[in-house]
Amino acid sequence: MKTLFTYNWTVREEWYRWCEDVPLEELLKVRTGGVGGILHTLFHIIDVEWSWIRVLKGEADFQESFEGYQSLEKVKELDELFKKEVKEFVLEWGSGFENKILQETRQDGSMETLLWGEVMRHVIAHEIHHIGQLSVWSREIGKQPVSANLIGKGLTTIET
Amino acid sequence: MKTLFTYNWTVREEWYRWCEDVPLEELLKVRTGGVGGILHTLFHIIDVEWSWIRVLKGEADFQESFEGYQSLEKVKELDELFKKEVKEFVLEWGSGFENKILQETRQDGSMETLLWGEVMRHVIAHEIHHIGQLSVWSREIGKQPVSANLIGKGLTTIET
Numbered sequence: 642m643k644t645l646f647t648y649n650w651t652v653r654e655e656w657y658r659w660c661e662d663v664p665l666e667e668l669l670k671v672r673t674g675g676v677g678g679i680l681h682t683l684f685h686i687i688d689v690e691w692s693w694i695r696v697l698k699g700e701a702d703f704q705e706s707f708e709g710y711q712s713l714e715k716v717k718e719l720d721e722l723f724k725k726e727v728k729e730f731v732l733e734w735g736s737g738f739e740n741k742i743l744q745e746t747r748q749d750g751s752m753e754t755l756l757w758g759e760v761m762r763h764v765i766a767h768e769i770h771h772i773g774q775l776s777v778w779s780r781e782i783g784k785q786p787v788s789a790n791l792i793g794k795g796l797t798t799i800e801t
Numbered sequence: 802m803k804t805l806f807t808y809n810w811t812v813r814e815e816w817y818r819w820c821e822d823v824p825l826e827e828l829l830k831v832r833t834g835g836v837g838g839i840l841h842t843l844f845h846i847i848d849v850e851w852s853w854i855r856v857l858k859g860e861a862d863f864q865e866s867f868e869g870y871q872s873l874e875k876v877k878e879l880d881e882l883f884k885k886e887v888k889e890f891v892l893e894w895g896s897g898f899e900n901k902i903l904q905e906t907r908q909d910g911s912m913e914t915l916l917w918g919e920v921m922r923h924v925i926a927h928e929i930h931h932i933g934q935l936s937v938w939s940r941e942i943g944k945q946p947v948s949a950n951l952i953g954k955g956l957t958t959i960e961t
Contacts (some may be wrong), residue, residue: 644922674937674946755952762804763951766929773933777834786834789930791923792915798900 642763646731648791649768650724651702655787656683656775657720660713667782673773681707682775684716684769691723692794693764694730697743697757734761802921809824809850809928810884816843816935816957817880818875827942829863829871835934841867842935844876846928851883853924854890857917894921902905 644767660668660679668680676685684707692702703723710716739758747753776786820828820839828840836845844867854860863883870876899918907913929949936946 644919645926648922648926657868674940675933735959753953759952759956762808766805766949766951767852768927769929770933773835775935776930777937780834784869790836791926792919793913796919798856 642734642758642765642795643731644791644796645765646727647796649765649772650728651794651796652756652787652789653686653768654774655722656772657713657717657788659779659784663716663782663784664681665712668713672778672781674777675771679775680711680716682771684710684719686771687716687723688691689767690727690764693760694727696745697760698730731761760778802894802918802925802943803891805925806887807956808954809925809932811954811956812947812949813843813846813880813928817873817877818934819944819947820941823942823944825872828873832938832941835931836867839935839938840871840873840876842931843885844870844879846931847876847880847883849927850887850924853920854887856905857920858890864957883940891921914944 660683663679669678671677672679675684688703688705695702711721739756741757743755743757743760745753745755772787772789776789779786818845822838829838831837832839837840848863848865870879899916901917903915903917903920903935905913908924932947932949936949939946
């Protein structure tokens with residue numbers, strides 16, 4: 642669990658650095674697929690990661706929209722703010738958390754029973770999927786995307 | 802580990818079904834980003850997944866190119882052939898495998914030391930990343946992509 646979260650955080654930092662060389666106009670441009678834009682995608686990843694952790698903790702999640710975060714700096718600040726709490730939760734993760742139950746209410750009002758381990762893997766897959774979208778848009782604007790390789794990133798976390 | 806592999810296999814099957822309604826010309830069309838096409842991406846995912854498992858087992862990996870697999874049927878047949886061996890390996894996975902060492906020779910001839918757990922997570926992230934690219938191309942041709950949600954797919958594998 643820790644390796645894949647660390648992978649996602651590392652890749653995300655590399656995308657922030659990638660963004661530094663790209664005009665804000667390109668970062669905000671509405672594109673085809675996903676949530677429809679580069680910076681919007683990074684904002685969405687941060688939002689979803691933090692919100693699910695908050696749901697597992699039984700606390701209020703994030704309700705703001707991308708409209709208030711239209712710059713790389715604002716998105717990075719939000720990430721820093723949320724990351725602290727997410728990191729704490731992930732680093733405390735142990736096998737005892739895997740099968741804890743989360744009762745969620747679906748949008749149609751029905752109930753859904755989820756395992757905590759399932760939610761955590763959903764969060765992991767969610768970021769990687771959206772980063773894949775960034776890689777296409779990156780090529781569309783003629784830039785090399787950040788490498789998605791997990792090996793070779795020095796993620797030597799020993800999993801138990 | 803098993804949940805994320807099962808997630809990937811489930812999503813891949815859904816993409817095969819998605820492909821059934823799309824003309825072969827669109828599946829083969831060269832596109833911007835990734836390996837440059839929808840069917841080519843699915844072929845690449847299968848290739849990389851099987852090849853890494855073979856490397857861990859110390860056996861020969863896949864060396865064929867996409868040129869010989871230019872139809873949905875051929876790609877699905879290859880998947881079925883490889884999946885058997887991959888599944889067997891994944892289902893036997895236990896914590897004792899996590900920190901086994903793989904010595905790999907890089908393309909420049911230098912040696913790289915990898916943990917088996919790192920390689921397996923690389924394979925997982927590799928597929929999810931490429932599926933993210935498919936989702937953009939799907940919208941480009943006006944079709945709704947397969948859902949990338951991990952929750953709600955009935956992946957109730959209990960991880961230990």
